[in-house]
Amino acid sequence: MIVDDSKVSRAILSNHLSKTNFEVVAMAKDAAEALELYKEHNPELVTMDMNLPDADGIECSRRIKAIDPDAKIVMISAMKDANLVSQGTAAGIGAFLQKPVSTNDIIDTLMMMCQQKVSRVAVLRESYAKAFVRALRQGILRIIDLKLEPTLELYDKKYLEVNGIAVIIGLTGTPTGRAIMYMTKETMKGFASKMMGTDEVTDDEANDAVEETANIIIGRGVSNINDVFKDKEMRITPPGTICGAGIRVASPKLTTFKITATTDFGDICMNVGFAEGD
Amino acid sequence: MDAKLVNPFIDAFMAVMPQIGFPTPKRTKVYLQDKNAVSRGVVVMVGFTKQMRGNVVYNMSEDTAKFIASTMMMGMPVAEFDAMAQSAISEMSNMLSANAATNLTQMELEVDISTPSLTIGEGFSVKISESQYLTVEMDLGGHPIDIAIAVDRNL
Numbered sequence: 001m002i003v004d005d006s007k008v009s010r011a012i013l014s015n016h017l018s019k020t021n022f023e024v025v026a027m028a029k030d031a032a033e034a035l036e037l038y039k040e041h042n043p044e045l046v047t048m049d050m051n052l053p054d055a056d057g058i059e060c061s062r063r064i065k066a067i068d069p070d071a072k073i074v075m076i077s078a079m080k081d082a083n084l085v086s087q088g089t090a091a092g093i094g095a096f097l098q099k100p101v102s103t104n105d106i107i108d109t110l111m112m113m114c115q116q117k118v119s120r121v122a123v124l125r126e127s128y129a130k131a132f133v134r135a136l137r138q139g140i141l142r143i144i145d146l147k148l149e150p151t152l153e154l155y156d157k158k159y160l161e162v163n164g165i166a167v168i169i170g171l172t173g174t175p176t177g178r179a180i181m182y183m184t185k186e187t188m189k190g191f192a193s194k195m196m197g198t199d200e201v202t203d204d205e206a207n208d209a210v211e212e213t214a215n216i217i218i219g220r221g222v223s224n225i226n227d228v229f230k231d232k233e234m235r236i237t238p239p240g241t242i243c244g245a246g247i248r249v250a251s252p253k254l255t256t257f258k259i260t261a262t263t264d265f266g267d268i269c270m271n272v273g274f275a276e277g278d
Numbered sequence: 279m280d281a282k283l284v285n286p287f288i289d290a291f292m293a294v295m296p297q298i299g300f301p302t303p304k305r306t307k308v309y310l311q312d313k314n315a316v317s318r319g320v321v322v323m324v325g326f327t328k329q330m331r332g333n334v335v336y337n338m339s340e341d342t343a344k345f346i347a348s349t350m351m352m353g354m355p356v357a358e359f360d361a362m363a364q365s366a367i368s369e370m371s372n373m374l375s376a377n378a379a380t381n382l383t384q385m386e387l388e389v390d391i392s393t394p395s396l397t398i399g400e401g402f403s404v405k406i407s408e409s410q411y412l413t414v415e416m417d418l419g420g421h422p423i424d425i426a427i428a429v430d431r432n433l
Contacts, residue, residue: 158361159398162397166397168323168395168397169325170323170324170325170326170327170333170391170392170393170395171392171393172325172326172327172328172390172391172392173390176390176391176392176393177392177393178325178392178393178395180395207405211405235327235328235390236325236327237325237326237327237331237332237333237392238325238331238332238333238406238407238428240323240325240333240335240395240404240405240406241404241405241406242317242321242397242402242403242404242405243402243403243405244317244399244401244402244403245399245402246399247317247397247398247399247402248397248398248399249395249396249397249398250361250364250368250396250397250398251395251396252361252364252365252368252396253365253368254393273393275393
């Protein structure tokens with residue numbers, strides 16, 4: 001929930017948040033409305049402006065805390081000084097940001113507020129892996145007109161087993177890593193048939209179809225990340241494609257996530273991995 | 279592709295390998311390739327972006343990979359190509375690629391490298407380019423390693 005008396009500030013903030021996995025459930029222009037909407041929506045997080053027409057942000061936070069002691073509030077205001085921080089902290093405000101804020105700062109702060117202990121894995125999952133989930137969903141919808149809800153899980157097995165095709169695309173920038181799209185030969189054929197609108201697809205054409213799709217989807221995933229994090233400058237390398245049976249992809253020193261989109265011709269899988277220590 | 283872009287990779291190999299326990303690496307063959315490469319057992323792919331784009335693949339048998347890992351770890355026996363050995367090979371590929379990237383900056387090419395992707399399995403096909411590319415065969419004390427280089431300037 002966003003609490004700010006300025007319509008422009010509310011718009012800017014909700015625009016920042018629309019690029020993340022946070023959803024704005026309510027926007028309030030003053031303290032009275034904030035309390036009412038808080039009770040109605042019980043939001044996970046509140047962003048609070050300092051200057052409100054009917055009370056200041058600290059007083060408004062105090063009132064919210066009175067109805068929900070677990071409320072998580074971050075103050076986003078033009079001013080940020082020691083006095084404000086100490087009074088705010090006493091009122092139960094968990095974090096302070098100064099306007100103008102970057103999307104980066106907001107995400108990092110909100111993530112930290114959302115989790116007792118923000119783990120690196122959680123940040124990678126929310127801010128990076130999910131960008132590829134969205135890309136896969138959008139890409140498959142555009143390319144073969146299939147509406148799917150891909151699943152995302154942390155992948156902690158020693159190897160990724162590939163039987164069929166795997167398109168490997170490197171990620172440079174921050175963090176570095178690699179993204180892989182893989183599927184069985186049967187799924188590849190099914191996918192290529194859908195994409196090309198014919199059952200007469202050669203192996204080479206099917207390979208090319210998957211390679212091109214991987215390039216589009218992984219490229220889009222990286223664009224999704226760059227849209228949010230302006231300073232990460234992530235880029236993709238050209239694809240490398242491996243084909244065969246019983247191939248094991250090892251990922252030493254990577255944190256990897258598996259993304260699966262299930263179709264009636266088999267699973268379209270992705271594995272995205274990010275280097276440790278970035 | 280521009281053959282000049284190959285030298286930074288050969289130079290990197292010649293410079294880095296002696297530092298990690300291989301005093302006399304040798305270049306045995308250089309040839310143009312237009313077909314997919316075939317895995318010798320362990321394939322490491324590293325991607326490049328910015329002013330030069332493409333992929334470089336280090337292709338070796340699992341025995342060679344174990345031999346290299348063992349040498350890198352001061353002669354510690356490596357019976358299985360396990361996580362530690364994989365990590366060593368991954369690290370070697372990273373060092374070679376980063377060193378090549380430094381050499382490329384001397385040609386006024388700024389490049390970024392991806393994390394190495396390490397794949398294991400014999401006989402699978404590896405496609406890294408739509409067109410011809412160069413493969414350099416190196417020898418490390420009787421152990422061959424192919425370096426397939428498919429890169430192009432991106433100016």
